[in-house]
Structures are given as structure tokens and as C-alpha cells.
Amino acid sequence: MEDFGTSTVTGARLAYHFSEDFFAEASYGQATAGSTSFERLNGSVQLLTDAERELSYYNISFGFNILPGEAFVGSGLAFHTALYLVAGTGSTKFAGDKRHTLNMGFGYRFIFNDWLAGHLDARDHIFDIDLLGNNKTSHNLEVSTGLTLFF
Numbered sequence: 721m722e723d724f725g726t727s728t729v730t731g732a733r734l735a736y737h738f739s740e741d742f743f744a745e746a747s748y749g750q751a752t753a754g755s756t757s758f759e760r761l762n763g764s765v766q767l768l769t770d771a772e773r774e775l776s777y778y779n780i781s782f783g784f785n786i787l788p789g790e791a792f793v794g795s796g797l798a799f800h801t802a803l804y805l806v807a808g809t810g811s812t813k814f815a816g817d818k819r820h821t822l823n824m825g826f827g828y829r830f831i832f833n834d835w836l837a838g839h840l841d842a843r844d845h846i847f848d849i850d851l852l853g854n855n856k857t858s859h860n861l862e863v864s865t866g867l868t869l870f871f
Contacts, residue, residue, distance in 0.1 A: 721751070721753050721754075721775065721814075721858075721860050722858045722859055722860055723756050723757075723851075723858070724753035724754050724755070724756055724773075725753075725754035725755065725756075726754070727751040727752055727753060727754060727775075728751065729749045729750065729751045729862055729864065730749065730750055730751075731747060731748050731749030731750060731864075732747070732748055733745055733746065733747040733748075733866070734746050734747075735783075735868070740785065740788060741784060741785045741788070742782070742783070742784055742785075743782070743783045743785075743804075744780070744781070744782050744783070745779075745780070745781045745782075745783060745806065745808070746778070746779070746780055746781075747777075747778065747779045747781065747810075748776070748777070748778045749776065749777050749778075749862075750774070750775065750776045751774075751775045751776075752773055752774055752775070753768070753773040753774075753775055753814070754773075767851065768815055768851075772814075772815045772816050773815075774813075774814075775812065775813065775814040776812070776813045776814075777810060777811065777812040777813070777821060777845060778810050778811060779808045779809065779810030779821065779823050779845075780808050780809060780810060781806045781807060781808025781809075781823060782806070782807065782808060783804050783805065783806040783827075784804060784805050785802040785803070785804045785829075786803055786804060786805055787802065787803035788800070788801070788802045789801050789802070791830065799830055799831055799832060800831040801828065801829060801830050801831065802828070802829045802831075803826065803827075803828050804826065804827050804828075804829065805824075805825075805826050806823070806824065806825055806826070806827065806841075806843070807822075807823065807824040807825075808822075808823050808824075809821065809822055809823070810823065812845060812847050814849075815849070815851050819847040819848065819849065820847060820848075821845050821846065821847040822845075822846045822847070823843050823844065823845050823846070824843065824844055824846075825841060825842050825843030825844055825862075826841070826842055827839050827840060827841035827842070828840050829868070834870065835869060835870045835871070836867065836868070836869060836870070837867070837868040837870070838865070838866070838867055838868070839865070839866055839867075839868060840863075840864075840865050841862075841863070841864045841865075841866075842861070842862070842863050843861070843862045843864075844859050844860065844861055844862075845859075845860040845861075845862060846858070846859055846860070847860075
């Protein structure tokens with residue numbers, strides 16, 4: 721999180737594919753913010769309580785597979801893949817306030833078989849925050865990996 725160091729995010733996503741190219745996705749995640757550089761430099765100063773350091777978000781996003789294709793392993797094994805773009809809107813709860821959040825990013829999906837895929841995503845969660853005195857737009861980068869189950 722911007723100004724609060726790196727944190728581990730846990731969460732879940734549920735996607736619906738309208739076609740081979742377009743999909744919608746709902747996501748939820750949680751993390752715990754670390755200390756700011758101001759807090760580390762000033763020892764006893766604490767800007768947030770432990771409860772206010774808990775972050776949670778939810779988003780509704782739409783995606784587009786910009787490069788659907790295949791990846792070949794050896795001479796006789798091929799897997800379906802897709803490079804995709806996502807963008808959406810949602811809410812982030814942090815430091816006692818709920819903040820309107822925009823998210824955008826990209827990902828790579830590797831489909832192992834009819835019911836299982838792996839993916840790697842990079843997203844930017846953007847919201848306005850005034851925690852450190854002046855209002856600013858905060859960019860919070862998230863890189864994630866995961867497994868997808870198709871049913």
C-alpha cells in the first residue's frame with residue numbers, strides 16, 4: 721500500500737465469461753497495512769490504530785482477452801492461454817473510511833484443462849486519501865497469482 725509498505729493480500733474472485741473475449745469479475749481482498757516512513761522515523765508516533773490498519777476491498781470489473789492463444793510445451797502438448805486487460809470500480813475500507821476505488825490492470829491466464837487454470841495478475845487500486853494531512857490520489861499496486869476452477 722502506498723505510504724504503508726508492502727502487505728500480503730488474501731482474497732477471492734468470481735468471474736463470468738460472456739464469450740471467449742469478454743468477462744466480468746467480482747473480487748474481494750483483505751490486507752494489513754504496515755508502518756509509514758514517518759512512523760518509523762519518529763519511533764513512538766502511531767498514525768493509525770491496529771484496527772484502522774486493516775484494509776478490505778471489493779470490486780466489480782470487466783475484462784477483455786486481448787491476446788488469446790496457445791502455449792506449446794514440447795512438440796505435442798498445447799495449452800490455451802490469454803493475456804487480458806481489466807478495469808472496474810468498487811470500494812476500499814481503510815483507516816476507518818470507505819473510499820470509492822477504481823482498479824485497472826492486466827493478467828495472463830494459462831488453462832491447464834477443461835476445469836483448471838492458473839493466472840498471474842497485476843492491478844492498480846486507485847483511491848483518494850487524506851490521511852497524512854493533504855488530499856491525494858493513492859496508487860496501490862497488487863500482483864497476485866491464483867487458480868481458477870471452471871464449472
